[in-house]
Amino acid sequence: MEYTAFGEMFVEEHKNSNNSPYKFNAKELDEETGNYYYGARYYNPKWSVWLSVDPLAEKYPGWSPYNYTLNNPVRFTDPTGMVVEESQGPTDHWKLNDSGKLELIKKTDDDFNVFFDENGNKLFQTNEQSEELKSEEWEGKSDEYINKMKTVFIEIANEEEVYNTMEQRAEETGFDESIITLEQMKSVGNEYQDIGPILGVLDGIKEAPKWGVNPGSAAKSILQQAGKSIYKGSTGTDITKDVKNYANRAWQGIKDFATDFSNGTFMDYFILK
Structure with a gap:
């Protein structure tokens, strides 16, 4: 799948019948409306606008509360539909599906991985200290966040295909071990499973x-x-x-x-x- 800068589908080809609903920015696409769900609101990639006002619009005086990434999607991202962030470039994206299994939903050339839950909410990134519990989408949901993080680690430890894929991708793109290694993620997954x-x-x-x-x-x-x-x-x-x-x-x-x-x-x- 290839997209324009603002997320409109440019090319879509499939080798098999599996068509994931998670597309641009790993967000879920509503096939009936063509809109993406970002958690705080819906985004229309064809018009390049949000369909409702930014809940944190006061942070951006002078900008339309419907604009996407301050009209600069190359430099910025907006993972929750509320706050613009500096783009950290493409990376391998893993998502916990509805069954609690990890799926690789996006391959890129960077040396770190990002993990999301089934709703597209970011859990953590392997090359930086996690600040997710301080973010709006996890406010007051620490137990849910912790359980999902434990599930991520247990999946890495238990699912051979997941771990082997991570190792293979690390060989292809490198892996930034400044915060955590693949072996450490697998080890803590085993610990959580054993103590469960x-x-x-x-x-x-x-x-x-x-x-x-x-x-x-x-x-x-x-x-x-x-x-x-x-x-x-x-x-x-x-x-x-x-x-x-x-x-x-x-x-x-x-x-x-x-x-x-x-x-x-x-x-x-x-x-x-």
Whole structure:
């Protein structure tokens, strides 16, 4: 697919029947109207205008609230339909689809990757410290953001095709490892996956009072004994000891990853509570 500077389709050819709805700037195209959905509003690439007023129009006095990228799409981008940003050039774009699987939706020649959720909202970019939780589209949605980030890393760790594609693209275009490496993304994905069941157990314990299983009750005692009798772990039948040991080890691994990831500041997004 090739586009004009403002996003109107110039050439579209397909080798197969798979026609992704995510096209210009990895945004979803409404086939019936020909408009793109950017989150805050819709964009018409044929007219090169937004279909509604910029929610942050006061930031751009003197400009029409319907203009796209201050009429300079080569220099600027507007990923949310609200704020103009300096264009960082083309890059490989990965998107979490509705099934929680990573899809490569755009190949380019830069040495970094950008990840989006199923709604086209940016999650993070591999060559810069993420500031996404401070952005408008994620305001008040930290839990959702964290879960999607964990899903990205787990997909990189689990899906061999995804990781192999990233490695191949890194060989073709290089890969900026100043913030994070492919191996680190895969490693933290494995950590999140391994600790997931433990977190589920801990969440269950935390929710126990809602089931009427109060501390010291006969029901809790029965559950504990049943758990010990069927559980076979690294220390025998002591699930409490295993949870503690493994959680500490996994947590240390994630903290080590965070130290490499921009001196640990990114860790604020992944606190395990």
